[in-house]
Amino acid sequence: MEISKTIGIAAGVAGTLFLGYCIYFDHKRRKDPDFKKKLRERRKAKKAAASAGPRTTIPNLTDHEEVQRFFLQEIQTGEALISAGDIENGVEHLANAIIVCGQPTQLLQVLQQTLPAQVFALLITRMRQYGNQAGESERSKIQDMNDDLDKAHAHNMLLSHIVLIVILAGVCIPSLALADTSPIFPTNKLTIAEGAGFLAFLNPNGGTELLGQSRVIAGASRWIHCSVSVNNVQYSLDSDQVHRIGDKTTVERYDTERCGVRVKNLQKALETSWTLYGTEQTGQEKTGILEVTVTSIKFIDELNVTVSGSASTATVNCPDKDGSRYCRIIDADQVVSESCTKTVDLTQQISHFWCHTMFWGAMTERITKINLIVQADDRDVKATVVETEDHIVLSCQYRSTVSLCRALSETDNRQYLLLDGHLSGRYSAYNTKYRFVSISTGLCSLEIKKPLAPADVGVWRIYQQLNPNDYTGCVFDVKSKRLAKARQLIRTRGPTAKSNRLELAATDIEIFYDPRSSSATVTELTCAVPYEMDYCYLSGPTAGDYAPQKFDRLKSLGLCRFVVTNITSGVWACGINDLDGAEDHLTYYNVSVYQQPGRTDTEQLTASSGDREQRLLCRTILDLPIDICRFVDPSGEVHGVSNQIKPSTDARYRYYGKGLREGECGLEIVELQDKDFGRWKCAFKVRGREYEISMDIVEEAMSVGAIIGISIAATIGLGIIGIFAYRKLNRRYTGPTYTVSSSMANVSTASHQS
Known part of the structure; x- marks a missing residue:
């Protein structure tokens, strides 16, 4: 007990001596005549260095993200500097934050409740003298405040700086506000046509139904304050006042029951974020941000669309369909298509369509008349044949320039390139009028010298290859009588034309389709005739007719091509007819689909x-x-x-x-x-x-040799058995017995002697 008491007394004495030493040392330091002078010079140099450096640059107030970042940065920097004892620079950063705040009065109220009274007083002074350097007396006041600032104040501020930042951000930055973020009716993002209007209001309950006029549904909030911020400018919506933005756009409140806006004649310059602020009767604040996109629409009353006659279909597109909210297309037969695009078959030279388009913010449809004009086919071809005693010239005339032509003999699959001035044996590129072929004028010709060889007789095709699967050209049928005529030049109607047509043979086709595979089988069927077609079709054993592929290109070549997906087994028929319109000719295909490839x-x-x-x-x-x-x-x-x-x-x-x-x-x-x-x-x-x-x-049950051998053996065996039985029977049979007496014998002897 005595020992503990002694230790306590010793510790107290030591502590007292240490504290006295600290007080003595601090007193001696402060009594130094150069102490305050050096301290003021050091602070003066620090402030001069800060003043000489670049001042804080205020960001573009229309850039909301940059303003938000700058605001948070200044609040955090100011709080840190004040906590470290640098009051002047801390106040400077807080003043910068107040400048970019949309509600500076509310921010100052929060700062008054949070900052020490001396710091807040300097902040008010700084706001009044913003942009000017502080006077000498002001600097002395700040220096004395730095010397006498209670360390406890700085400690308390350090403990509460996070709360301070959140509260301040809630006052000035809606996206970080402590007030509830409210949904906006009809949506948080709107796309509006320039010149149209829109309405929107805060919808805390999240409902999708509008209020009836002068009615409040159960649970709806009553607003005591409402405003909207556009391009960092706030407009009050507490009254029926109509605000004008620019020369054309007007903004007014939605109604007395809702915190919202009615905007008319919206312009492209107002494509930005519209922020709605509302305060309920309970004091709860609501905030909603509406992203508005403005589309510039050029309204067209009538539109002419020209398509190539080489195409079989065309697509009708409504103007500005990407920015529309709703479209429908009506044709001349009043058939309605609920879409902004429509694919139509080209069946006539001119077709008319009416496009009804409704844009965001518009209450009525804009009607555009679309005239679909089909041009003459720039790939139309004309086949001609010129024959003399020396040669036959097959010519295919195109409407436009061609780059490369080919001549193909179907008889032996020979192919020739028809280039200007080229010659290959008995065949050459030729033009009977100009004595040279001119593919630059769209003419492709093949000269065949006489006498014709057997391989020259048959079907020839002159074509140009537009792409690997697209051809266009002419077909010729060179007759065996050393006379070639284009099919269309000798074609006549009636039985004669019918008898001249080619009889088409059937073709066997084998298809492999693995049921374990998820991919479909694609089969290409091609019908070929030595004359230009008028139409063709393909019929299957169970399905309907199939339309040909690229028929507008291939019909003049006498080709009709079909692509069938997942073809089925059975007999398929390809029907073909020419320009005379006689009976259809059919090509048959015997299709066999195997589920195994063997x-x-x-x-x-x-x-x-x-x-x-x-x-x-x-x-x-x-x-x-x-x-x-x-x-x-x-x-x-x-x-x-x-x-x-x-x-x-x-x-x-x-x-x-x-x-x-x-x-x-x-x-x-x-x-x-x-x-x-x-x-x-x-x-x-x-x-x-x-x-x-x-x-x-x-x-096998038994071979022929074995059967013959068994038959022979059986025959021999039966023969042996028969002989044996016959002999055995003969042994058992003896016949009648005769006895000759001696007297009779004597008589016979005497008689003989006589």
């Missing part, structure tokens, strides 16, 4: 044990190459075979066929055994997928 040559092989060189073969359709070929015997054993593998001399199984690359997977069994009879599987891999086809080897 098939067997023989599903069942009948043989006998011991038969030699028995073969099993499966092959792919469309000559698809095979990656792997295997056969699985009835016992489940797998035998891999390939034409690239040479088997040993004693092997029982060998590859059979033309080769895997040719799509044949075959197996040759050197000599059949009993275990070979049963169901075999041909397993092959095509395009990364494996498939199996079953086939059977069945044992």
